[in-house]
Amino acid sequence: MTNIASASRPLNRSTYFDSHRTDASRGIRIVHVGLGAFSRAHQAWYTDVVDEAGEWGISAFTGRNATAADELAPQDGLFTLIERSAVGDSATIVSSIVEAVDGARLDRFVELLAATPTALVTLTVTEAGYRLTPTGEPNRDDAAVNRDIDWLSSALGHVLPDSFEGGPVTTLGRLVLGLHARRLAGSGPLAIVPCDNMPDNGPFVKSGVLALARLVNAETATWIADNVSFVSTSVDRITPKTTPADRETAATLTGFADRAPVVTEPFRDWVLSGEFPAGRPAWEKAGARFVDEIEPFERRKLWLLNGAHSLLAYAGRLRGHETVAAAIGDPMCLNWVNEYWDAACAHLGDGLDLDAYRAALLDRFENARIEHRLAQIGMEGVTKLRVRAAPIILAERAAGRTGEAPIRAIGAWVALVMAGADLPDAAAEGIAAALASAGDVLTELVRLIDPQLADDASVLAGIRSVATESLPTPA
Numbered sequence: 001m002t003n004i005a006s007a008s009r010p011l012n013r014s015t016y017f018d019s020h021r022t023d024a025s026r027g028i029r030i031v032h033v034g035l036g037a038f039s040r041a042h043q044a045w046y047t048d049v050v051d052e053a054g055e056w057g058i059s060a061f062t063g064r065n066a067t068a069a070d071e072l073a074p075q076d077g078l079f080t081l082i083e084r085s086a087v088g089d090s091a092t093i094v095s096s097i098v099e100a101v102d103g104a105r106l107d108r109f110v111e112l113l114a115a116t117p118t119a120l121v122t123l124t125v126t127e128a129g130y131r132l133t134p135t136g137e138p139n140r141d142d143a144a145v146n147r148d149i150d151w152l153s154s155a156l157g158h159v160l161p162d163s164f165e166g167g168p169v170t171t172l173g174r175l176v177l178g179l180h181a182r183r184l185a186g187s188g189p190l191a192i193v194p195c196d197n198m199p200d201n202g203p204f205v206k207s208g209v210l211a212l213a214r215l216v217n218a219e220t221a222t223w224i225a226d227n228v229s230f231v232s233t234s235v236d237r238i239t240p241k242t243t244p245a246d247r248e249t250a251a252t253l254t255g256f257a258d259r260a261p262v263v264t265e266p267f268r269d270w271v272l273s274g275e276f277p278a279g280r281p282a283w284e285k286a287g288a289r290f291v292d293e294i295e296p297f298e299r300r301k302l303w304l305l306n307g308a309h310s311l312l313a314y315a316g317r318l319r320g321h322e323t324v325a326a327a328i329g330d331p332m333c334l335n336w337v338n339e340y341w342d343a344a345c346a347h348l349g350d351g352l353d354l355d356a357y358r359a360a361l362l363d364r365f366e367n368a369r370i371e372h373r374l375a376q377i378g379m380e381g382v383t384k385l386r387v388r389a390a391p392i393i394l395a396e397r398a399a400g401r402t403g404e405a406p407i408r409a410i411g412a413w414v415a416l417v418m419a420g421a422d423l424p425d426a427a428a429e430g431i432a433a434a435l436a437s438a439g440d441v442l443t444e445l446v447r448l449i450d451p452q453l454a455d456d457a458s459v460l461a462g463i464r465s466v467a468t469e470s471l472p473t474p475a
């Protein structure tokens with residue numbers, strides 16, 4: 001294997017474009033927040049493929065810390081995308097990100113949101129990163145949300161503040177600040193495009209942004225309601241966390257030393273619904289679909305792919321597995337996944353080609369060359385199970401059935417939580433309070449996911465039976 005330090009050239013615009021093609025020097029028209037692996041394998045790739053005229057450069061901001069910007073800035077935003085199929089790897093260098101910026105750089109963020117050419121803000125900050133309640137309100141139990149509300153309430157006026165010192169740290173707080181600046185600059189409408197795995201993500205984020213804006217500046221809230229389009233999306237491309245070995249693979253495939261390559265599967269899908277008042281790249285040329293009614297696609301993906309992922313993340317982990325491919329290779333887990341899919345499919349409606357979708361999903365899960373770790377998928381269980389498992393259980397109960405298959409996912413999560421497994425979660429305080437409850441701990445844990453489930457004695461009995469019969473593995 002190539003040693004990247006000694007045998008590869010540095011990766012940046014001058015080394016890459018000298019040897020490959022002319023740099024289109026794209027102007028920035030897209031601001032992205034949440035510079036993680038997925039956004040690079042998905043939105044950055046789609047934009048790169050279709051932007052032949054070099055009109056749609058991306059300024060990508062990190063979400064929580066500067067690491068991704070520190071890695072990508074010396075590479076001028078370039079990175080290697082390794083497509084990993086069951087039989088081999090291929091690599092492309094993606095150049096649509098023209099600057100990678102620390103999310104704390106509010107000056108740059110505000111400047112770009114206020115700039116007329118900026119037409120889109122795309123987001124991949126994780127489901128929990130929106131810091132919203134299940135009904136789409138800013139979570140006032142979250143200290144960072146309250147801090148941002150205080151700062152924005154005092155800072156947003158008829159002119160922009162002189163300094164952003166102590167300014168917002170949350171994604172929606174930063175967005176409201178940027179949109180306020182855009183209103184003051186008179187730069188016109190734009191679209192916000194959340195690309196996280198949440199149902200109805202456009203209206204959900206709209207509700208959170210508007211609620212936050214109303215708390216801090218009524219005129220900006222009205223301007224947002226009139227000028228900002230919130231697009232709903234269903235996004236799909238399995239993209240695990242990058243490993244040190246992936247850097248070696250990138251160097252071997254391209255000859256460039258890339259500090260931050262991304263590995264992804266060949267499959268990709270993007271369904272979008274909503275208006276783009278300031279234009280957009282022709283993503284459909286790379287296969288994106290623009291639809292009027294997104295819900296069926298969204299639910300199919302969230303319930304079948306993400307639901308099965310969460311089931312494997314907890315029940316598979318209890319069986320001692322570490323990756324999706326290992327878990328789906330276990331006949332017991334495979335059977336649980338099929339039962340889960342049967343339950344979900346009963347509520348997904350017609351015309352979605354569910355048999356073919358399930359077969360393709362199995363192939364994707366079985367791709368053992370994609371090392372998708374169950375520990376990564378298992379993070380943020382409260383928010384994820386709320387949208388991936390709870391709706392199927394409720395639909396099954398309404399149809400007069402027990403909901404045993406999706407109940408298994410929550411039961412396995414409860415077993416792991418009660419065994420003290422390492423499961424990072426933004427709801428950690430709520431989980432700790434539930435574990436310390438003088439009442440029934442299991443009921444309180446389930447209540448965090450969905451109060452309706454905690455009020456159903458049959459569901460609780462099902463979850464209890466899974467949780468107590470499971471043999472928790474060590475954390």
Ligand SMILES: NC(=O)c1ccc[n+]([C@@H]2O[C@H](COP(=O)([O-])OP(=O)(O)OC[C@H]3O[C@@H](n4cnc5c(N)ncnc54)[C@H](O)[C@@H]3O)[C@@H](O)[C@H]2O)c1
Pocket residue numbers: 033034035036037038039061062063064065124125126127128129130171195196197198235236237238239240
């Ligand atoms: N990885 C995938 O296969 C995949 C596929 C489809 C959709 N997604 C969506 O993309 C999201 C990100 O996935 P990823 O693989 O890029 O993860 P990642 O860990 O590589 O990146 C996550 C990004 O979100 C930011 N972030 C995390 N928590 C945050 C918070 N509380 N506030 C603000 N920013 C925060 C991080 O700083 C980082 O920029 C997922 O949560 C999911 O909703 C991922």
Ligand SMILES: O=P(O)(O)OC[C@@H](O)[C@@H](O)[C@H](O)[C@H](O)CO
Pocket residue numbers: 127197235236237238239305306309310376377
């Ligand atoms: O990315 P998360 O953390 O929301 O969920 C983990 C996986 O289920 C998810 O990343 C899938 O791999 C992805 O949604 C496939 O498109």
